[in-house]
Amino acid sequence: MASKNRKPPRVGDQPGFRRALIAAVLVVTAIFIVAPLVVIGVQAFSQGWAVYATAIADPDTLHAILLTVTTALIAVPINTAFGVAAAWAITKFDFWGRRFLLVVIEIPFSISPIVAGVAYLFVYGLQGLFGPALQSADIKILFALPGIVLASMFVTAPFVARELIPLMQAQGRDLEEAATSLGASGWRTFFSVTLPNIRWALLYGVVLCNARVMGEFGAVSVVSGNIRGQTNTLPLHIELLYHDYQTAGAFAAASILAVLAVVTLVAKVLLERRGAGRGGRPTLAANQTVPETTT
Amino acid sequence: MARRVLPGLPLALGITLVYVSIIVVLPLSALVYKAASLGFEDYWRIVSSGRALASYRVTALSALAATAFNLVFGFALAWVLVRYRFPGRRFIDALVDLPFALPTAVAGIALTALFAPNGWFGSILGEAGITVAYTPLGIMIAMAFTSLPFIVRTIQPVLEDLDPALEEAAQSLGGSDASIFARVILPLLTPAILAGVSLAFARSLGEFGAIIFIAGNQPFSTEITALLAFIRLEEYDYQAAAAIASVLLITAFLMLAVTNILQARALRYTARG
Structure with a gap:
């Protein structure tokens, strides 16, 4: 740790910025992704x-x-x-x-x-x-x-x-x-x-x-x-x-x-x-999945 | 040269070609044939009608807004997941794929329940004078929800592979964080960002299930193109349905071409670096 401390922090690693960004992302994620999932359960059992x-x-x-x-x-x-x-x-x-x-x-x-x-x-x-x-x-x-x-x-x-x-x-x-x-x-x-x-x-x-x-x-x-x-x-x-x-x-x-x-x-x-799903990135076409084989 | 020692090519290729022909190529050809048999004048009249034009506008503008939102939120999400360690990070990482896993109709009614005037968020926003449900804003939210993983999952791996030495070099030369981000990190991520943006935009243009519940579906204001094709079908106006669906098909192929070019460039870029 001591030797690392001499280096400046990585870009975006200042504690204030870091905390603010994490908080912002968590809030939006809660509203945008978690809430839809929760509301289904709440509505389903509302009665x-x-x-x-x-x-x-x-x-x-x-x-x-x-x-x-x-x-x-x-x-x-x-x-x-x-x-x-x-x-x-x-x-x-x-x-x-x-x-x-x-x-x-x-x-x-x-x-x-x-x-x-x-x-x-x-x-x-x-x-x-x-x-x-x-x-x-x-x-x-x-x-x-x-x-x-x-x-x-x-x-x-x-x-x-x-x-x-x-x-x-x-x-x-x-x-x-x-x-x-x-x-x-x-x-x-x-x-x-x-x-x-x-x-x-x-x-x-x-x-x-x-x-x-x-x-x-x-x-x-x-x-x-x-x-x-x-x-x-x-x-x-x-x-x-x-x-x-x-x-x-x-x-x-x-x-x-x-x-x-x-x-x-x-x-x-x-x-x-177990290593599955690493090869594929989201894609509309498989262009990148098979590199051109050179004969 | 290619030695064909392995068996199974005729069987494997046979199954593949039969499946692709029957499941993918045949229906799309039938649609193109149907649209083409309309004749240019009828076709043009249908696809350039006022209602159709209004649907293109609301679809394209909502998709643009959704993509812009996701560009900011998706990028921040990818950044936070890659660069920071905090409790719950893995959980958030898994949740990013929820929009892929959750059926669109379920997402649609859930978002409507949240943003309807009497919903959790809708009631708060309503007090601020913002109506989400049954407006283009609702369409945007549904599109943003379903296309979020595309942006995060295209940027994330590239951000992970970014060489820290580049940033350190820039820091040792006295660059500020903002300038390092703008002049070192962002250029390296640009190809991935563009690829993600085009994927998310294409997905938004074609989205249907999540949107129709929250959109209000009023012709000329909140009717998306995919819904217009569906409505024409329910009216037994098959020619109009074919023509409008063909517009979506052509757009999809254009987006496919754009995405392919962007991804090929992104790959060349990362392969070199």
Whole structure:
């Protein structure tokens, strides 16, 4: 300490400035981030436990929870398989158009969920590309579970891939090449060599993907048709209750998703301690994740 | 050159291409096709209508204000998290991601409850004569909430990697804190700040769920563009919905290009330093 004291403090380290800045940031954080979380709990329980329990046990709310969980159970595993496949193809091989493919995978990040929903309408809706054919075949995609799943898969398409790609890029191909040259099959190589190295990043991507699928509002709102007790996911059900002036019910339903958000944050912190999530900075495109390989 | 010793390229690339084609490319192409089939005159009439123009204005201005707010608050937050040690720092660090984790509809009703005239903050602000809920200010707050992590998480890692030797050199040459900050630290952070700003701005332009609860949604004053597209859809005016959605899509692609250029520059900068 004594030797350090001879140096001037770092920029911005004067005690007065430091304390003032920390205090200011804490106050704004409390107003801006903590208060929204707290108000959900307060509003949900504003009329007591009994009302809360009744609101949660309402058949429409239970159905919305079921639909949200079902959507996640379908969309997240498919998305995960896609993310792993995309990361394997992009990081373990060189092929023409690789960088372009990366940008395309990340496109959903930059697109408004409403645009995504409208776009799906023009594929599967009656006024869309396949709508008339689907109707004559009596296949229901829009305003039903398949549409909700598809829209959820659109908005979360980059989630798993973007966690894996920077990591697998950094890890290189040597281990896999060694395994296959020793006679291991492709699947064996993946499960015994690659997967143990990427498991935390994979789980990290899955956790974030799941949170987004369960919370998606805009895109799902367009394609679901908002049929109460049928195609209302939990976020849509919250909107419906809220506009019905059932505030306690809306906040009770919202509290479930708020708990999910908190659990997601805790999982995120725990996984980051294991080294996941370090590769990816917030991004609209994957430009920086794969440096141009020089041949 | 590339030795293709590893197996699985056809399968992995096949899955990737099929998924990307069906999930991402097909719907966006369908939207572009639908908007393009309108013909230039109809398209122009819809996207330049008074109500649409008003929606672009309120969306863009609110997004600008939200980004400006986040630039100041987000930068201060990143600075405090990186440079200072205080009790609760890790907790705050984890909380920064709440806007990513909290579903937008939940954020929307929570912010409305806080800022409504009878809410915790709304009642205080109301006495000062400031109305937040159901005004563009409400839109700004919702946008600022959802886009905050973009700014913090782009600046934070660069601030962490900043070489203390640069500051020490400037200090030994007699620079004041203010001048070191302005002439040494800020220039090094500028690429990251710009990248974060463009990400936050792009996110704000497309935000929907958090905004519609707090915005009031009055045409010509508090109606954002994404909502206008949604309303046209509910009116079964599919052509107008396609045209307005295509404006959002084009804007998103422009922002994507800008962000890419900024991030590529930011990376070159950090790679050199």
